[in-house]
Amino acid sequence: MKKILTALALSASAVFASGAADAATLDQVKQKGFLQCGVSTGLPGFSNPDAKGEWTGLDVDLCRAVAAAIFDDPSKVRFSPLTAKDRFTALQSGEVDILSRNSTWTLSRDATQGLNFTATNYYDGQGFLVRKSLGVKSAMELNGASVCTQSGTTTELNVADFFRSNNLQYEVVAFQGQEETLKAYESGRCEVFTSDQSQLYALRLKLADKDEHVILPELISKEPLATAVRQGDDQWFDIVKWVHYGMLNAEEAGITSQNVKEMLTSPNPDIKRMLGAEGNFGEQIGLSKDWLARIVGKVGNYGEAFDRSVGKGSPLQIERGKNALWSKGGLQYGPPIR
């Protein structure tokens, strides 16, 4: 019922709203005095409230970085927890300014949902979580299995493709929320829990007997998890995109939250441009000159955010892998700031 109500409210807002996309999002955000950021309903490592109720994670850090760039204050963000089902409508209807919620960048979403994906925050792929006691070593042994998944996700489509193309029988049980899906898997309703691999690592931590579960080696899809904004506001699109690229460039140049003060006096022209000592690059996208210094000083560079949220400094212990910088063999590549 809640779902219907949300959808109804959203369609109603589409009916009555007077073109939210037309107005400049940056001005609206400045006027409100905070950034409204759509995140997941709770996914360790990406967006999860901690013991004090503060949201933390890689997706959260991107929103904090945008807030730091605009307000010089990473706490000027309000978070809207969204289910997979409600996320795009929430962005379309103007309920949130940024959707930073482990959403896969696909063509049809980009083309028909009225949104633009800015940049890939995390390169992921879909995997399978099973109980060790099943003795399954590969996804190809899953013939006849029940698979729990979240409804309305690319996951749901990929798993159908995977079993179909490998001629394997399966039964899908789709739930609207992550909690329900995990509970159904834990109670034995399905042998397999399928989701993006990073989510499997994160959700495994929530299981009572987490060492009894393994993640199978196969990755059955590409899941570039990207941040999205509404279509039709190019300036806002640029800001969100370049906040991510700025964090990547900062990491590449070795600017961290620890050394950003000393770096301000660096003789390196590249670093000078980034930190606003030379040129007016921040102003070109509607921010301040020292936009990146603000971001790195308050939130850190991409590598710092990664390690703190999902990498070495977190319980998830995920390797950088494909999310390493391009210069270190990964896929994360920030276009030059000049």
Added chain:
Amino acid sequence: MAITHEGPAPADRPQSTSSIWNDARFRGNVAQIVVVAVVALVLGAMVWNAQENLSNQRIASGFGFLNQTAGFGLNQTLIPYSESSSYGRALLVAILNTLLVAVVGIVFATILGFLVGVGRLSKNWMVRKVCTVYVEVTRNLPLLFHILFWYLAVLAAMPAARNSYSIFGEVFLNNRGVYIPRIVFGEGSLVGFIALAIAVVGVVVLNKWATVRREKTGQQFPAFWTSVALLIGLPLVGFALVGFPLTIETPVLKGFNFVGGSRLLPEFAALVVALSIYTGGFIAEIVRAGINAVSYGQSEAAASLGLKSGLSTRLVVIPQAMRVMIPPLTSQYLNLTKNSSLAAFIGYPELVQVFAGTTLNQTGQAIEIIAITMGCYLVISLATSLFMNWYNRRVALIER
């Protein structure tokens, strides 16, 4: 002709306009036209504004998506469906799943409600109290609690497929649902089905004849038992003629799960149980109120005619109580149908879950999908209430 016109014809009279405005019917019509025009204008403005906004935000619109490939799987389909079927097909599957839950739920809720409702008026203290407790407990807990309780409690108590509870090695119970043997009809089964059809027609004719005979002669004919015998006997004879081409397929554990036989999804079972028990509590109160509404004098009159208490309940009290019960019963049936949408919380593939959920999220066409979903529920509800109103007219008190 008693009326004579003085002066010009009525149309030319200056005060004729004011006399038209004094005409209540004319004023009523004008008011209605104005209201309709305003509603149409508002609706038109909404549609136009929505289209404008959607195209401004570059969100695709229209119903073309219904022909696109859905790409997701569904675990209960009454009609053939695969991942390569269209969204339109998925919608159809979802509607049928909703109807299945609604119909089965209504049947169980009605039976349960009648038993409990009559039980609350029982002379037996134990029966009366048990029924009261049932009604109070079910009506005072939210439906979502019922559904989650049955789903999670049933699931948690059930073993995994490999160590299912088994009944005679034929019926299996585990956390994937209930597996029962399935009858496979082989070649020549048609004869048996024809015999069944003949039996059904025979039962209808027999009952008509028995009624007519009773009204003419006052003699009772054991129509019920004869009907049962016909319905079971004739198909048996039919199948015997072609040498019983029936095989029974028993579910067998293979790999992760049971193969063969028929299966009841735990989501379906939990939903039907929860909806029946919850709505049954409300129906019980309606039944009790209906029976209480029949004056006690009717029972006394029936007794004075020499009717036994069972017969007097069935022939005198219940038919009169029905008149009171049907309108509120209709609302309960409608409630049950609409409440089946809570299934989204336990993953049963019904209309809201599949269409207003998955399909909406995969296509992003919120307005079209919400409109279609609303239309579907409207049609189901209208059909239910049309049927119930028809039935209500049939049993209504015909005063002579």
